[in-house]
Amino acid sequence: MKKLVTCLLLVVSFAVLFACDAPHQHTYGEWVSNEEGHYRPYTCGCEGNEELTAHEVNNDGLCGVCGYDTKELDKTYAMIKSAYADSIKYAFDSVDLDEVRVVDYHGKFGNVYLAKVVSSYLKYPNNVYSEFVSSMRFSYNSANCVYIFCNNTLYTAKQAYEENLIDFNMLCKLYGMNMFGFDTFSEENYNKIKAYFVSKNESIDSYNLEKYYGEYNGYSAVTYYHLDGMVAAVTVYDDICNLQFAYGTISQRIYFFNATNKYSMGDALENGVITKEDLYDIFELHTGSEEVNEELINMLITPAYELCMKYKDDFAKVPEFSSFYFTEYYGKYGDSYIFGLNSDYFGNMVSATEEEKELMRHGNFSGEYVLNNGKLYTLEQALEAGIITEEIKQDVMIKYYS
Numbered sequence: 001m002k003k004l005v006t007c008l009l010l011v012v013s014f015a016v017l018f019a020c021d022a023p024h025q026h027t028y029g030e031w032v033s034n035e036e037g038h039y040r041p042y043t044c045g046c047e048g049n050e051e052l053t054a055h056e057v058n059n060d061g062l063c064g065v066c067g068y069d070t071k072e073l074d075k076t077y078a079m080i081k082s083a084y085a086d087s088i089k090y091a092f093d094s095v096d097l098d099e100v101r102v103v104d105y106h107g108k109f110g111n112v113y114l115a116k117v118v119s120s121y122l123k124y125p126n127n128v129y130s131e132f133v134s135s136m137r138f139s140y141n142s143a144n145c146v147y148i149f150c151n152n153t154l155y156t157a158k159q160a161y162e163e164n165l166i167d168f169n170m171l172c173k174l175y176g177m178n179m180f181g182f183d184t185f186s187e188e189n190y191n192k193i194k195a196y197f198v199s200k201n202e203s204i205d206s207y208n209l210e211k212y213y214g215e216y217n218g219y220s221a222v223t224y225y226h227l228d229g230m231v232a233a234v235t236v237y238d239d240i241c242n243l244q245f246a247y248g249t250i251s252q253r254i255y256f257f258n259a260t261n262k263y264s265m266g267d268a269l270e271n272g273v274i275t276k277e278d279l280y281d282i283f284e285l286h287t288g289s290e291e292v293n294e295e296l297i298n299m300l301i302t303p304a305y306e307l308c309m310k311y312k313d314d315f316a317k318v319p320e321f322s323s324f325y326f327t328e329y330y331g332k333y334g335d336s337y338i339f340g341l342n343s344d345y346f347g348n349m350v351s352a353t354e355e356e357k358e359l360m361r362h363g364n365f366s367g368e369y370v371l372n373n374g375k376l377y378t379l380e381q382a383l384e385a386g387i388i389t390e391e392i393k394q395d396v397m398i399k400y401y402s
Contacts, residue, residue: 076113077102080149084117087125087154095121103143106177112165113149114174131158134168134190136175137210146177179211180285189220195259210252213282216274218258221282225252237325240266241276242297243283244325244342254282288399289329297326300339303376304346304369307356311349319345330396336372336387338379338396368396 028040080102085095099120106114117125125147130139138157139145148160157174160166166174169187176185194204206227213221228251238245238253245265247253256263256273265282268274274282280292301324308319327340346360359378370382379396382388 073105076108077105079152080105080113080115080117083149083152083154084119084125084147086152088119088121088123090127091123092121095119106146106183109166109170111150112155112160114146114177115149116143116146118143125154126156126159128156128158131156132208133158133161133171133175135204135207135209136172136190137208138175138178140178144178144181146174148174175209176212180213182212182214184215185212185220189215192259193220193222193257196257196262199260211286213254213285216256216268216278217272219256219261219263219268219273220258221254221256221268221274223247223252223254223286225249238265239325240269241279242301242322242324242326243279244327245283245286246327254286284329287328290331292326292329296329296337300329300337300369300371301326301341303371303374304341304343304360307352307360307376308343308345308349311351314349314351315345328400330368330399333388333392336370336382336392338368338370338388338392340400341367341369368400 024044024046026042026046027044029043081097081100084100085097089095101118102115103118104116106116124140128140130137130141132138140156146157148155148157148165150160150165155163155165157166157171157178161168161171168190172185172187172190173183176182193209197204197207207224208227209222209224211223213223215221234250236247236250236252238247245254254265256265256268263271263273265274265279269276269279276294280294283289284292301321305319305321305324308315312318323343323345325342327342329340330338332338349357349360352360359376359381368379370377370379370387372382372387377385377387379388379393383390383393
């Protein structure tokens with residue numbers, strides 16, 4: 001009996017072993033045909049999909065299984081590029097389509113197509129640089145710009161909305177996409193911000209919602225200012241957690257809205273609406289910086305702080321690390337970190353050497369710096385020392401002015 005039980009256990013064990021080694025059999029959903037390709041998604045929990053290999057395509061581009069036109073995307077891109085070229089012909093006799101590029105195609109919505117397009121021609125489609133629609137500002141000066149295409153014609157957001165090609169919810173969606181590529185801003189978000197102004201007996205039409213930074217714990221983050229504040233064109237700053245946010249008008253700031261509350265950035269951080277990691281994400285969007293974190297910021301600020309501490313007796317108050325502000329991070333080039341730094345201490349080190357004064361921009365309070373192997377340089381000093389190349393400097397300057 002004992003031998004029989006042992007034999008049965010061995011049989012079961014081998015069966016389980018061979019069952020575990022059996023190859024996995026994928027299961028699939030229906031065929032999908034879109035701008036990403038022609039495939040069947042896995043429904044068995046595996047990542048990826050089965051590509052077009054199971055379909056036969058006729059010479060005319062039509063799929064022999066489902067009739068999908070595999071050349072449709074090529075036709076759409078050609079239409080978009082042609083419409084874009086027509087929209088800038090007000091400034092040129094002719095436009096080379098090879099100089100026009102679709103950088104991101106968002107798809108077809110009803111009768112319109114949405115796409116980001118860039119070209120080497122430095123003119124704005126339909127000669128529109130920026131526009132306001134229901135307090136939302138659309139700016140067309142970057143590769144994030146989303147245009148609407150319909151009937152072989154390019155439309156800006158305002159033009160498409162006024163001609164009833166898109167509804168208000170799509171207009172709101174475009175506003176988010178036009179800033180930083182978000183597609184999460186919706187009519188619901190807009191109404192939430194509008195409700196806040198209504199609760200204060202104000203009209204949202206008196207304000208410019210300039211940039212949208214995303215959703216944080218039920219709050220929409222936007223840069224906004226009162227339209228009357230546009231006349232006060234002076235740079236102002238928000239300094240928080242060693243980060244400096246610059247704005248172009250006195251009344252312009254990033255705020256966090258829901259239907260009843262509005263928080264400044266500092267208050268949003270203090271009240272748990274955003275985390276410090278969220279703050280870094282918003283900083284990257286606001287300044288166009290490469291990815292930053294607390295460890296990186298502390299490492300890059302420390303050499304300047306230590307230099308100021310070397311001459312702490314020059315100051316009425318001992319320099320504080322929290323009073324050094326990171327203004328932008330351009331990235332790492334080889335062994336060199338390039339970044340912007342700002343502090344009121346820099347121009348007050350009267351006991352410093354001439355070399356140190358030059359490094360700290362004596363009499364000035366900000367500049368672009370290079371940290372290489374623990375040593376701090378100005379951008380020009382790093383170029384002269386062969387730490388960076390002229391090409392790197394030009395790349396940094398392009399980022400600085402963009």
